[in-house]
Amino acid sequence: MTVTRREFLQASGVLVVCFALPGCTRETTAGKAGYARLGNRLRINANGTVELMLGKVEFGQGIGTALAQMVAEELDIDFGRVHLSSVDTDRSPDESYTFSSISIQQSGPPTRRAAAQARGLLLTRAAERLDQPVDTLRVVDGEVLTGNVATNLNYWRLIGDEEITIDLTEQVMLKSVSDYSIVGRSLERIDIPGKVFGDASFLQDLRLPNMVHARVVRPAAERASVKTIDTAKIEKLPGVLSVVRDGNFIAVIAEREGQARRAANLLRETISWVLPSDLPDSDKIYQWLRNAESREEPVASRSSESDVGSTTTVKASYQRPFQAHASISPSAAIALYDNGKLTVWSHAQGMYPLRGAIAQVLGMDIENIRCVHCEASGCYGHNGADDAACDAAALAVKFPGRPVRLQWERRDEMTWEPYGSAMHIEISADVDETGTVRAWDYDLWSCPHSSRPRNAEQSGNLIYAQHRAAPAELPPPQSIPQPNGGADRNAVPLYTFDNMDVVKHLVTDRPMRVSALRGLGAYANVFAIESFMDELAARSQEDAIAYRLRHLDDERAIAVLKRLMDVSAWSRRPPAGSGEGWGIGFARFKNRSAWVGVVMRVIVKNGNISLQHASAVCDAGLIINPDGAGAQIEGGIVQSASWTLKEQIRFDNDRKQSVDWVSYPILGFDETPTITVDFMERSNQPSLGIGEAAQGPTAAAIANALYHATGQRQRRLPLSA
C-alpha cells in the first residue's frame, strides 16, 4: 500500500461522500463549527465553504459546475467555495433520474432559490446587527458591505457556531440576469483537475477495506438457459470464495480481481446452454419491425381547409439499426450487505429509483437500502449501470460482511446493455406546384425507448430479476407520451405544413433489451425528416436552407438558420457532385428544448468519407457556462457522427455478434472533424437542455452532405461512402 486511507480520502476531494461507509464518520466537513443548512440542498459552513447537495448526477456533462455557478451567483461568493456532494439516498434531494437534458431546467430553479434564501436570511441577520436597512447592504464573496464600506460581518461570522436548519421556501427574490457575474461565464469545470492528475474521481477508484471482486457469467444469448454446468473445479481455484448460481444468474467471487476473471472464464467453458434461436437477422430487422406485433398510437395531426390544388406525392423510407451506448467503462458497482443493511455504490443515473427497484427485486425494505452515486465514464442514457448495481446487490446479500465489487467485462456491456431501438420510418408528402409541402404523412415503427427500472413495477427489467431461479415477469412495454415522446420524440416536424399526420407503431415484441439512448427517437426522426426536406428541396431545385426557411414561422428557428448560413459561409457551398459536400440538418430538440442547426462538410474520395468541419448554431436560452455548453454540443456532434457512419449492433438468429470494439467500431481520433459552435444571445430567455440537441441534426447534415458530394441518396444508417 502506497497510499494511506486518510491521504486517499483527502485526495478524493469532492467525491469524499462516496467514501463514507455506514458507520464510519463522514469526512466531508472539517471541525465542529456551525452551519446553515437549507433543506437538503445547501449547507453553508462557518469555515467558509458551501456544500451543494446534488439531486442530479455528474457524468462529465458539467452539471455540477453549472449548478455551483448558480449557487455562487445567488450567494455572492467566490465560485471556489462551492463543493459538490453526489447523490446519496440518505441525504440528497430526490430528483429521480438525470435524463432528457433537463437537469438545468429541473435542478437549477430550486438550487438558485435555496442560495437566494440563504443570502436573504444571512443579510437580515446582518441588518439587525448593524442596525441598517437590508437594502443598503451588499455582499462580496460573503463579506457584508454597507455601500462600499466593509463591515466586520460576513456569512461565516454570522453563522458562528450555531447549527441553523431552514426549510426551503418557494417565494424568494432572485438576482436579475443583468446583475449576473458568475453565471454566463466559462468557468473551468470543478472535476477536471482531479481527472488529469489521477485523483480518485470514479467509482472504479473506490477501494473499500476488505473488498472482494466479482464477475458475472452471462448466458450465451438473451433468454438462453443453462443446460449443464460444472462448478466443482472452479470452486477450488486459488482465491475463489464463492461460485454463485441462481437460475441463469451465475457469478464468481474471489479475493483478487484477476482470480475472479480467470475463474469466470473457466466457468463459462463448463456451461452448455439451451439457445432459443429467436432473434431476427440484423440485416432483416426492418422487415421484422414492419411486421412484428405493434400498437398504433396517433402522435399528431393537423388539417386545414385551404385548397391544396394539384399536388404530387413523394415518398421515402429511412432506417436506423440497433445501436449501443458503448460506454468506455464497462458497468461496475460495489455493494455491501451488513446487519440487514445494504449499501450500493453505483454510477446509474438515478439513485432513488434504483433503490426502489433493488428493494423490490431483493424483497427488502427501502429503509434498509442506501444507494450512493459515484461517477464512471459517460453513460449517454440507460446503459448497464442499473443492472450491474442490482447484480452487485444480489451478490452482496449472498456474500454478506465484505464489500463486493462487481466489474462487467467489455463483452458483458456490449451484449447486455439495453440498446437504442432500431427504427423504420415511412414518409409521404404531397407537394404543390411551387414545391411547398401541403400534406405530410409520417409513420414510424420502433421498439420502446425506455425500460428503466424506475420503480417496483418496472424492476423486472433488471437482468438479475430476469435471470434468477424465480424470474420476475417482464414489465409490459412502455410508451413515452408526447410532448417528450419516446420513439416519436421529434417525430413532429417544426415546419408549417397545412396537413399532417404522424403515427407511431410501437413494436411490443422485444427481441433484445432496449432502452433510452441519448435523444431516444429524436436521432432517427430528425435524420428522416431533415433528409426528406433535403430531397424535397433538391426536387424543387431550391437551396436547402432557403427551402426550410419558407416552411417555418418559428422566429427563433429562423434566426438560428440565418445565423448558420453566415457562420458556415453557406453561400460558398461548392457545386453538387464535386466530391466535396456540405449538408444541413436542423431541429428543436423535443420541439420544446434547444434549437440546433448543423452544417457538415465532407469529402468523399476513393470510397472514403472524411468529415472536415461541422459548424453548429444553438439557441438554448440563457447559457450558464458557454464553454461547457459548447463542449456538450461538440460531444453530441462527434457521437452522432460515430452512430451515423459506423455503428450497428449485429446479430444472427442465435446471438449477438457485436461483442467488443473490433466488432462494434466507433469513430476514432483520425476521423473526427473540427467543430465550431455558436450560441444565440438569449440570456433573457429560460435555459434549455442541450445534451441531446445536436445528434439528429448531425446525422441529417452528414447524409445531406454525402448526397451533395456524390449525388447518391442514402436512407439507411449507418451511411457508407
Place this chain on the structure above:
Amino acid sequence: MAIIFTLNGKSVSVDVDAQTALLEVLRNDIELNGPKFGCGLAQCGACAVLLDGRSVRSCVLPVSAAAGKSVTTLEGLGNASDPHPLQSAFIEEQALQCGYCTSGIIVTAAALLAKNASPAEEDVKKELSGHLCRCGAQARMIRAVMRAAAQLEGSES
C-alpha cells in the same frame, strides 16, 4: 516471487503471480487511479502506461514484463503543484467530458511529445488513433496536445 520495477521514479516490489496483469497491480495493489480498465483486450487505450518511455496497454501485459523496467503512469507525469504541460493544457482546453479515457490519452501523448516535440496535427491524430473516446472530446484533446507541444517548444528555445 517478488517482481521489482521502477514506478513513477521510485522502486517498487510486488509479490503477486507473475501472470497478473500490470493494470491490476497498478490499480488494485498499488492503488493508483490513472490507468483505467476499459476493455481488457488492448482495444481502447484506457489502461495505457509508459514502459521505458513507450506507450503500452497494461491490461494485457503481465506484470513480469515490467520487471527491471521503468513504468510511468498519469500520476508520474506531474501533479497539481508541478503539472506536466499536457496536464495543464488539458485543463486549459477543458479537453475532457467524463475523463475516463483521459489518462491513457495523456500518457500516449506524452510519449509522442518526448520523441517529437513539434508534431503536426496529423501526427497527433495518428498517434492517438488507437485510443477511444466515447464522449466526443477528440477535437479538444487534439487542441490540448498541440497547445502542450507549443508550450514545450517555447520553454526549450
